[in-house]
Amino acid sequence: MGIELRPLGVACNLACHYCYQNPQRDAGNQRMTYDLDKMKAETLRIGGPFTLFGGEPLLMRFEDLENLFAWGLESFGSSAIQTNGVLIEGRHIDLFRRYKVSVGISMDGPGELNNARWSRSLEKTRQSTALVESAIERLCREYEPPGMIVTLHKGNATADKLPLMADWMRRLHSLGVRSLRLHLLEVDHASVRDTLALSARENVQALLAFAELQSSLPGMYFDLFEEMEALLEGRDQKVGCTWRACDPYTTEAVQGIEGNGQSSNCGRTNKEGVGFIKASEAGFERYVALYRTPQAENGCQDCRFFLMCKGQCPGTSIGGDWRNRTEHCEEWKQLFGIIERRMIQAGKVPLTIQPLRFDLEQRQIEAWERGENPSISRTLAEWHEGRAGGEQTGSSHDSGGANGFHTAIPVPPKVRMSWVSESARQKWEVRLEKLQGMMEEMTVHAASVFAPGAPANRCAVRLVAEANFLQLREMAVAQGRAAALLPAQALPRGIRARSRETASGVFLAGTEESVLRAKAAWESGNLQAFQALIDLPGCCLRRAWQVDPGSVGTSHAAVDLPASIPVHTLLAPLGISVLPIEPCSFDCPWALEAAAQWLELAAARGYASESGWLRECFSWSISWSELHGVTEVKTPLFRMCFQSPSKAGSRLIRRIGTAAEVDGGARGLSFPYLPPPRQPRLVEIGVAQ
Ligand code: SF4
Numbered sequence: 129m130g131i132e133l134r135p136l137g138v139a140c141n142l143a144c145h146y147c148y149q150n151p152q153r154d155a156g157n158q159r160m161t162y163d164l165d166k167m168k169a170e171t172l173r174i175g176g177p178f179t180l181f182g183g184e185p186l187l188m189r190f191e192d193l194e195n196l197f198a199w200g201l202e203s204f205g206s207s208a209i210q211t212n213g214v215l216i217e218g219r220h221i222d223l224f225r226r227y228k229v230s231v232g233i234s235m236d237g238p239g240e241l242n243n244a245r246w247s248r249s250l251e252k253t254r255q256s257t258a259l260v261e262s263a264i265e266r267l268c269r270e271y272e273p274p275g276m277i278v279t280l281h282k283g284n285a286t287a288d289k290l291p292l293m294a295d296w297m298r299r300l301h302s303l304g305v306r307s308l309r310l311h312l313l314e315v316d317h318a319s320v321r322d323t324l325a326l327s328a329r330e331n332v333q334a335l336l337a338f339a340e341l342q343s344s345l346p347g348m349y350f351d352l353f354e355e356m357e358a359l360l361e362g363r364d365q366k367v368g369c370t371w372r373a374c375d376p377y378t379t380e381a382v383q384g385i386e387g388n389g390q391s392s393n394c395g396r397t398n399k400e401g402v403g404f405i406k407a408s409e410a411g412f413e414r415y416v417a418l419y420r421t422p423q424a425e426n427g428c429q430d431c432r433f434f435l436m437c438k439g440q441c442p443g444t445s446i447g448g449d450w451r452n453r454t455e456h457c458e459e460w461k462q463l464f465g466i467i468e469r470r471m472i473q474a475g476k477v478p479l480t481i482q483p484l485r486f487d488l489e490q491r492q493i494e495a496w497e498r499g500e501n502p503s504i505s506r507t508l509a510e511w512h513e514g515r516a517g518g519e520q521t522g523s524s525h526d527s528g529g530a531n532g533f534h535t536a537i538p539v540p541p542k543v544r545m546s547w548v549s550e551s552a553r554q555k556w557e558v559r560l561e562k563l564q565g566m567m568e569e570m571t572v573h574a575a576s577v578f579a580p581g582a583p584a585n586r587c588a589v590r591l592v593a594e595a596n597f598l599q600l601r602e603m604a605v606a607q608g609r610a611a612a613l614l615p616a617q618a619l620p621r622g623i624r625a626r627s628r629e630t631a632s633g634v635f636l637a638g639t640e641e642s643v644l645r646a647k648a649a650w651e652s653g654n655l656q657a658f659q660a661l662i663d664l665p666g667c668c669l670r671r672a673w674q675v676d677p678g679s680v681g682t683s684h685a686a687v688d689l690p691a692s693i694p695v696h697t698l699l700a701p702l703g704i705s706v707l708p709i710e711p712c713s714f715d716c717p718w719a720l721e722a723a724a725q726w727l728e729l730a731a732a733r734g735y736a737s738e739s740g741w742l743r744e745c746f747s748w749s750i751s752w753s754e755l756h757g758v759t760e761v762k763t764p765l766f767r768m769c770f771q772s773p774s775k776a777g778s779r780l781i782r783r784i785g786t787a788a789e790v791d792g793g794a795r796g797l798s799f800p801y802l803p804p805p806r807q808p809r810l811v812e813i814g815v816a817q
């Protein structure tokens with residue numbers, strides 16, 4: 129885990145064409161202020177040390193730089209900085225020395241090979257490159273050699289440029305540089321692909337050329353090749369984040385801290401330019417999905433390198449959708465293949481050719497499904513221990529409660545949320561919680577109003593947390609109504625009011641007679657009579673019983689849900705739904721009529737605030753998409769993901785919102801975020817004096 133302290137966010141003195149932070153700049157999500165105390169407090173909470181990061185961190189006031197580095201030395205014994213190097217002066221080197229700051233420089237090569245690291249004009253770019261070259265020499269001479277990060281692209285790694293790069297690396301080696309990390313270009317924009325992206329073959333050739341070069345530069349490590357061999361041997365305790373099943377909602381390897389002290393993820397995951405705060409828990413839906421998705425559909429099924437590669441960095445996923453594998457699949461596959469062959473020739477036995485691999489993969493999938501992410505080496509050690517102890521392979525999933533309430537229906541998916549800001553979280557988390565309580569209680573109120581006059585004297589229903597049943601029954605009794613709890617199977621496609629509760633039952637409320645009759649009909653297996661006693665539109669109820677939840681969503685459909693439909697169930701994973709089941713269609717007139725009555729009743733029964741929040745939720749633009757068995761829902765305030773009940777196909781539903789502006793909503797580059805303000809693609813910032 130590394131803490132990246134980002135006082136000025138993505139603000140930078142350069143305007144590199146390919147920077148992975150450009151979406152955030154394009155979305156207008158830049159901030160030029162910071163609060164040292166808040167950043168320090170968050171660093172201490174996570175547990176330092178930190179790397180000062182940007183954009184370009186040397187744009188900070190010099191006094192504040194010194195303040196942070198002095199604090200870093202005092203608190204953690206050292207710190208680090210990742211910079212483009214252009215602004216490094218003698219006084220900075222003095223700071224680095226005094227406060228034990230390790231320096232990392234991002235640069236793509238000498239002279240014109242560094243042109244993609246653009247500085248407003250070719251002339252200025254050349255000047256900047258010359259400044260960095262001299263800063264590197266000075267650091268080596270007066271302090272210590274920096275670590276280098278080099279991104280490979282058409283500007284520096286085509287066949288004709290590789291000899292120049294090799295000369296440069298030899299020169300760096302002679303200066304004392306020993307750490308050099310190679311990055312494949314991350315493409316976030318079509319123009320970057322057209323002008324800078326290498327083909328897979330060119331990338332592989334470049335990486336192999338550097339591997340060859342490394343053997344002639346004693347002590348210099350490009351990291352990549354050693355890591356890939358270690359992975360093939362199951363020694364992956366120290367490999368980089370891109371090989372470790374990184375969850376884009378929490379990016380464990382990168383603990384970002386913004387200038388306002390807010391937590392953030394690795395910037396490579398910000399494809400829409402929105403700097404989400406971290407989700408409260410990690411999840412590995414991506415990796416389970418990739419394992420099961422055919423390679424032809426952008427998954428990794430049947431790839432013998434999956435255990436090691438895992439579909440690689442989600443920031444490089446095909447089409448910018450983290451549920452797909454990396455777009456550099458071909459490169460990694462070829463390189464793993466080459467290293468695998470060399471290992472076999474050297475008498476080693478990589479995991480890829482051992483039958484054991486299948487068992488390890490299975491264990492890894494089971495661990496991810498439990499929300500754990502063990503290294504290969506740990507899984508391997510457990511496998512050896514299990515063999516020594518005669519243990520059987522098997523999963524430890526709960527088989528359900530003894531009362532049978534939730535044995536035959538799917539366990540609700542674990543929903544993970546990530547908010548666009550801490551203030552949005554603070555405001556809405558508590559509201560969503562209250563809305564869930566209101567959904568449950570409104571079942572009692574609905575029974576009081578509708579049941580007596582309704583045809584056949586019907587019952588109001590909802591899937592509620594078992595733990596809340598007694599309290600809800602008391603409420604029903606106080607209103608002169610009866611209540612009962614039936615197994616969750618009594619309401620197929622039912623929406624859980626408490627989405628995190630696995631133990632849910634169908635709460636029935638109505639007159640004593642209606643509840644008794646409904647209960648008896650259910651217990652005697654008379655489904656028709658039971659359905660007739662439930663106060664829900666018949667068309668929706670019939671469809672709920674006909675549709676197998678596991679079969680929903682096998683199409684490749686894209687649907688726009690117009691604002692003229694006032695309510696919907698796109699937020700049902702959070703328990704937010706007026707109707708307690710999925711309606712038979714988004715525009716079912718009976719379901720919409722029932723929803724309108726329900727909302728009126730809620731306001732009349734003292735839930736004015738909750739009704740207002742609910743109406744706000746329904747006014748948001750929302751994108752709901754399903755891919756490879758993972759659903760992601762995005763609103764202007766948060767995104768959430770979970771494993772879908774269906775396993776195949778892809779679906780996209782766009783709800784066009786009615787709200788002109790969502791208070792606290794994020795700006796972003798695509799629906800459903802607020803459009804960016806008009807501005808040039810890259811904001812130019814003056815160089816600090
Ligand atoms: S998004 Fe990629 S680079 Fe960022 S922490 Fe995850 S794996 Fe590492």
Ligand code: SF4
Nearest residue numbers: 428431434437439457
């Ligand atoms: S090499 Fe390609 S198919 Fe194999 S695991 Fe990596 S990304 Fe997936």
